[in-house]
Amino acid sequence: MQSQHSSNTSHSAASPVPSPATTTEVADPHDQIQYLKNELKKAQALAALGELTSTATHEFNNVLMTIINYARLGIRNRDDASRDKALSKILEASERAAKITATILAQAKNRSESMEPTDLAAIVSDSMVLLEREMRKYRIAVEIQLDPDAPKVLASGNQIQRVLLNLLINGRQSMSEGGTILIRVHPTADGKYVELVVRDSGSGIPRETLPHIFDAFYTTKDGPDESGKGGTGLGLAACKEIIDSHHGRIRVESTVGRGTAFIIRLPISKDAKSDG
Ligand SMILES: Nc1ncnc2c1ncn2[C@@H]1O[C@H](COP(=O)(O)OP(=O)(O)OP(=O)(O)O)[C@@H](O)[C@H]1O
Ligand SMILES: [Mg+2]
Numbered sequence: 001m002q003s004q005h006s007s008n009t010s011h012s013a014a015s016p017v018p019s020p021a022t023t024t025e026v027a028d029p030h031d032q033i034q035y036l037k038n039e040l041k042k043a044q045a046l047a048a049l050g051e052l053t054s055t056a057t058h059e060f061n062n063v064l065m066t067i068i069n070y071a072r073l074g075i076r077n078r079d080d081a082s083r084d085k086a087l088s089k090i091l092e093a094s095e096r097a098a099k100i101t102a103t104i105l106a107q108a109k110n111r112s113e114s115m116e117p118t119d120l121a122a123i124v125s126d127s128m129v130l131l132e133r134e135m136r137k138y139r140i141a142v143e144i145q146l147d148p149d150a151p152k153v154l155a156s157g158n159q160i161q162r163v164l165l166n167l168l169i170n171g172r173q174s175m176s177e178g179g180t181i182l183i184r185v186h187p188t189a190d191g192k193y194v195e196l197v198v199r200d201s202g203s204g205i206p207r208e209t210l211p212h213i214f215d216a217f218y219t220t221k222d223g224p225d226e227s228g229k230g231g232t233g234l235g236l237a238a239c240k241e242i243i244d245s246h247h248g249r250i251r252v253e254s255t256v257g258r259g260t261a262f263i264i265r266l267p268i269s270k271d272a273k274s275d276g
Contacts, residue, residue, distance in 0.1 A: 044238060048162045049107055054228070055130050055165075056104050062133055063100065066093040099129050107158055115246070117152035117269035118160065120185045120196055127164045131172075134227065139178030140171075147186035150194045153266040159242045160196075160266070163250075166235040167198040167262050173221070173230050174202025174260060193248070193265040204256035213252065214240045 067090050074086030103126050124144060135142050153160075164183075171181045179201040187194050205213060212218045219233030239262075243250040246266055254260040 045158070048158075048238075051229075052107055052130070052162075052165070053104060055134070056100050058227075059130060059133055060097060060100050063093045063097045066090075067097075096129070103129055107161070115154050115156055117271050118155040118157045119152050120150065120155075120160070120194055120266070121146045123157055123161050123164060124183055124185060124196075127161055127168065130165070131168055135168075135172060135181070138172055138175070140175060141180045143180065143182045145182065145184045145186075147184075150185050150187050152269045152271075153194045153246075154269040155246055155266055156242075159246075163239045163242050163264070164196070164198070166239050169229050170235060171198060171200035171202060171260070173225060174200055174204075176203075179259075187268070188265065191268070193267055196264045196266070197261055199259060199261035201259040204258055204260055205252070205254040206256055210252065210254065214250075 070086040070089040070093070074083050074090075077083065077086075106126070124146065128142065128144070132142075168181065168183075181201075182197070182199040184197040184199070185194060209220070214236045215233075216237040217233040218237075219231055221231040223231040225231070240250055243264055243266070248264060248266040250262060250264045252260060252262050
């Protein structure tokens with residue numbers, strides 16, 4: 001007969017929760033939950049990095065195509081004007097390629113997970129480097145309004161970029177026929193927060209659905225779209241968790257047939273007020 005006691009198993013290396021070292025007490029369930037939450041955060045960060053890398057790889061490939069095509073053009077056409085044009089296109093595309101890799105490296109290395117004074121405008125432009133082509137492909141015009149007076153916020157740049165990418169992809173997916181996305185960054189009148197608004201001119205969200213959109217696994221999508229995105233129902237749940245952990249706010253305004261706006265508030269970094 002099999003004995004029931006489970007200690008001393010030989011395959012202990014992968015135990016997900018640290019078991020108490022002695023039998024005298026069971027680890028505090030709160031500690032265990034905290035531990036699991038931290039592990040989940042790490043896993044989510046890795047998954048997000050994977051998603052970002054796949055988006056960036058597509059972008060990068062596209063840029064390489066441009067470089068290859070203009071190099072060919074330059075080789076075929078021996079006149080100065082054609083060559084100058086080819087070289088300047090190649091330079092432009094290469095600079096874009098460098099930006100794309102820099103964005104990934106920043107995520108992977110250390111535009112850290114920790115809270116520090118963070119410039120939302122920089123996060124907006126980094127995110128657009130990754131999504132520009134996708135937006136063009138789906139005939140979505142992106143308008144960006146950055147208030148130059150917006151101070152830095154206290155935030156993890158990586159995590160806020162994840163939030164922004166989720167919102168932009170949701171917006172894009174709500175506009176199957178194309179449309180407009182407006183990204184706006186501006187300080188609030190009370191001087192305590194910076195607001196990041198992502199507004200789309202898409203399908204909108206029905207009133208009865210609105211209370212559920214931040215729930216984990218709530219989705220109205222059949223599955224990933226042709227670019228491999230959407231349909232898990234975790235995007236907004238992750239956004240909410242990230243913004244809550246920043247002591248910020250995220251809310252939504254939506255009208256069916258007219259569009260949706262997600263409005264995020266993040267607290268201004270105290271050090272930011274002095275460094276302009
Ligand atoms: N901008 C938007 N316009 C219209 N509906 C939206 C918008 N953003 C979210 N929704 C609705 O909220 C649901 C939940 O969004 P969420 O991002 O959490 O999940 P998802 O996009 O379905 O999947 P994924 O986890 O891959 O992002 C969506 O399925 C959609 O019905
Ligand atoms: Mg989504």
